[in-house]
Amino acid sequence: MSADIHITDHPRTLAEKLWDDHVVVPGSGQEPDLIYIDLHLIHEVTSPQAFDGLRTEGRPLRRVDLTIGTEDHNTPTLAIDKPIVDLTSRTQVDTLRKNAAEYGVRLHSLGDAEQGIVHVMGPQLGLTMPGMTVVCGDSHTSTHGAFGSLAFGIGTSEVEHVMATQTLPLKPFKTMAINVEGELKTGVTAKDIILAVIAKIGTGGGQGYVLEYRGSAIRALSMEGRMTICNMSIEAGARAGMVAPDETTFEYVKGRDHAPKGQDWDDAVAYWTTLPTDEGATFDAEVFIDANELEPFVTWGTNPGQGVSLNDAVPTLDSFADDEARQSAERAFEYMDIAPGTPMKDIAVDAVFMGSCTNSRIEDLRAFASVIQGRTKAEGVRVMVVPGSARVRLEAEAEGIDKIVTDFGAEWRFAGCSMCLGMNPDQLAPGERCASTSNRNFEGRQGKGGRTHLVSPLVAAATAVRGTLSSPSDLDNADDRELVGA
Amino acid sequence: MEKFTTHTGVAAPLKRSNVDTDQVIPAVFLKRVTKTGFDDALFYNWRQQDDFVLNQDAFRNATVLVAGPDFGTGSSREHAVWALRDYGFQVVLSPRFADIFRGNAGKQGLIAGVITEEVLENLWAAIGANPGVEITVDLVACTVTLGDYTAPFEIDDYTRWRLLEGLDDIGLTLRHQDEITKFEARREAWRPRTLPVP
Ligand code: SF4
Numbered sequence A: 001m002s003a004d005i006h007i008t009d010h011p012r013t014l015a016e017k018l019w020d021d022h023v024v025v026p027g028s029g030q031e032p033d034l035i036y037i038d039l040h041l042i043h044e045v046t047s048p049q050a051f052d053g054l055r056t057e058g059r060p061l062r063r064v065d066l067t068i069g070t071e072d073h074n075t076p077t078l079a080i081d082k083p084i085v086d087l088t089s090r091t092q093v094d095t096l097r098k099n100a101a102e103y104g105v106r107l108h109s110l111g112d113a114e115q116g117i118v119h120v121m122g123p124q125l126g127l128t129m130p131g132m133t134v135v136c137g138d139s140h141t142s143t144h145g146a147f148g149s150l151a152f153g154i155g156t157s158e159v160e161h162v163m164a165t166q167t168l169p170l171k172p173f174k175t176m177a178i179n180v181e182g183e184l185k186t187g188v189t190a191k192d193i194i195l196a197v198i199a200k201i202g203t204g205g206g207q208g209y210v211l212e213y214r215g216s217a218i219r220a221l222s223m224e225g226r227m228t229i230c231n232m233s234i235e236a237g238a239r240a241g242m243v244a245p246d247e248t249t250f251e252y253v254k255g256r257d258h259a260p261k262g263q264d265w266d267d268a269v270a271y272w273t274t275l276p277t278d279e280g281a282t283f284d285a286e287v288f289i290d291a292n293e294l295e296p297f298v299t300w301g302t303n304p305g306q307g308v309s310l311n312d313a314v315p316t317l318d319s320f321a322d323d324e325a326r327q328s329a330e331r332a333f334e335y336m337d338i339a340p341g342t343p344m345k346d347i348a349v350d351a352v353f354m355g356s357c358t359n360s361r362i363e364d365l366r367a368f369a370s371v372i373q374g375r376t377k378a379e380g381v382r383v384m385v386v387p388g389s390a391r392v393r394l395e396a397e398a399e400g401i402d403k404i405v406t407d408f409g410a411e412w413r414f415a416g417c418s419m420c421l422g423m424n425p426d427q428l429a430p431g432e433r434c435a436s437t438s439n440r441n442f443e444g445r446q447g448k449g450g451r452t453h454l455v456s457p458l459v460a461a462a463t464a465v466r467g468t469l470s471s472p473s474d475l476d477n478a479d480d481r482e483l484v485g486a
Numbered sequence B: 001m002e003k004f005t006t007h008t009g010v011a012a013p014l015k016r017s018n019v020d021t022d023q024v025i026p027a028v029f030l031k032r033v034t035k036t037g038f039d040d041a042l043f044y045n046w047r048q049q050d051d052f053v054l055n056q057d058a059f060r061n062a063t064v065l066v067a068g069p070d071f072g073t074g075s076s077r078e079h080a081v082w083a084l085r086d087y088g089f090q091v092v093l094s095p096r097f098a099d100i101f102r103g104n105a106g107k108q109g110l111i112a113g114v115i116t117e118e119v120l121e122n123l124w125a126a127i128g129a130n131p132g133v134e135i136t137v138d139l140v141a142c143t144v145t146l147g148d149y150t151a152p153f154e155i156d157d158y159t160r161w162r163l164l165e166g167l168d169d170i171g172l173t174l175r176h177q178d179e180i181t182k183f184e185a186r187r188e189a190w191r192p193r194t195l196p197v198p
Helices: A014-020 A048-057 A087-103 A118-125 A139-147 A156-165 A190-201 A223-236 A247-253 A262-272 A323-336 A362-372 A390-398 A401-408 A457-466 B027-031 B079-087 B099-108 B117-129 B157-165 B169-174 B177-186
Strands: A023-025 A033-036 A039-042 A067-070 A106-108 A133-136 A150-153 A167-170 A174-181 A209-214 A240-242 A285-290 A297-299 A307-309 A351-354 A382-385 A433-436 A451-454 B006-014 B064-067 B091-094 B111-114 B134-138 B143-146 B149-152
Touching: A014 A150, A014 A209, A014 A240, A023 B177, A033 B177, A039 A118, A039 A156, A048 A087, A048 A156, A067 A118, A087 A106, A087 B027, A118 A133, A118 A139, A118 A223, A118 A390, A133 A139, A139 A150, A139 A223, A139 A240, A139 A247, A150 A240, A156 A167, A156 B099, A156 B169, A167 B169, A174 A190, A190 A223, A190 A285, A190 A297, A190 A307, A209 A223, A223 A240, A223 A247, A223 A362, A247 A262, A351 A362, A351 A457, A362 A390, A362 A401, A362 A457, A390 A401, A433 A457, B006 B117, B027 B079, B064 B117, B064 B134, B079 B099, B091 B117, B099 B111, B099 B157, B117 B143, B117 B149
Parallel strands: A039 A067, A039 A133, A067 A106, A133 A150, A174 A209, A174 A285, A209 A240, A351 A382, A351 A433, A433 A451, B006 B064, B064 B091, B091 B111
Antiparallel strands: A023 A033, A033 A167, A297 A307, A297 A451, B006 B134, B134 B143, B143 B149
């Protein structure tokens, strides 16, 4: 676990170091390595059957002090002080509350300042920090990799496994370096980087890999920008994404509720500074992206790899190299009701969703607000702003962002996953088209028959003003104001 | 868990790539707190269309799904596996699976067998020529057989071994309790705890 126990002289990547430091029992025979889990995040949707399993087997939850829960996927974003109207939803949330009480798990329920999207809660409490293994029954657990931790989503059987043993039997992931060098242009953000990465390597390109985002453009990002990037690693098929910890990371963690204090802090930082990938370490694969060239990026299709620059047009069928991609594009054109060759900026939307664990932190809200402030919402477009957590909401209100949002004509909601997956009443109607800061544009993801274009907070805001997919530079008097990055 | 050695049943072709778990089971069906009862939710939106493969008589009782590449991408929801299993599927064959889906399938005794694109095309052609035909999936030999056509599939060694022996994952890990306890004793003080609340 600590540096003196591990004696290796070959250069290692960040991912390999984290792996080595968490091996409880090395694999042998048929069995893979047994890996220790430092933090287990739970929520209402993927935990009830796991608790049931524990109960049936009469097994205790091994480490309640490494477990924490919140309510996010299935919760309303209006009238949160009233009982949940949908009875099955209410039962699911009640079940989490009962289970948490029975097993002694700390739970942040609706109405609590820490309640919110599970991947916003961990970092804001300072529970997510470098050098850890973090899991959750949710694929976007990759978000926490932004801190230089190994964080990945698991299924409900694995949730039960972690509850019972605080470990998981796993085979090491392969490693892929995503090198993003250069400087982003104004109006180009972390979201645009990751959408461009996914378009480049494809939705299956990262399968079996943990992605390490590197290079000057990544180093220049805030922690929240890094979280946005790591969040969508799963959209490239990767279980995990990570960024090596640095001063930006330490600065972000320091002083939070659960950040180490005193000697512990010094010990932690001393360890964390040993984590970045060694000079000369090799990755199983490498990808290079030129940050200088990037433009705001948006999706046109029904998987996150089907994206182009906002200045481009929907691709034509003959531009696809293989049959499979062409057929998938054809199906997407039909579902999205979009013609090949249409300029992206000609596409009109019915709704704008600003939220989700990809883009619902305070910097995202600031960026969104900086564009809409003093402008008027496009007529007929429904705009919903959903902070990632109750704490983010409070912070935003203290800065007057709620007022900017409501003056603009948009809805200011309570925290949760909301229209990212449309499990609660926040859904698109069939045929409705939405510019969304979330991470998945799958068929029906935001409501049956709904059509999703993935965008950054800046593009979402500009789109809400014009009613068609737009970037802030398309707006009147665009040069008169400074954009707040996101 | 029950031991799995071979299975023979009707094969259904799902001629799509990138079938994400939101398609396998939409989020609105994830509100239940049980592990069963998801059969109607399987491919819910696609099943509203008459020509969807599982709405055709020949494939209604299929137990082996032969799908295009990148099956099970997206959300980690194990409900996707439960829904497939509740419907009656015992095997899914595809040239590529998303990692989390493959893991979930293995835990629940649903075989996620990796076949080559060539085998996929051959199986689709054979099923197309003879809708309702049965296929045999042999986990011992790691082969699929349809008529006189036999082809290999891949599954990781650990999952295969557990399924052949009918071993429970958690039970296997609990044999290492002592090592886990020793490891915990070495964990550094800076590593965070959720309790007590500071
Ligand atoms: S915001 Fe969306 S992607 Fe993130 S955890 Fe919630 S449902 Fe999943």
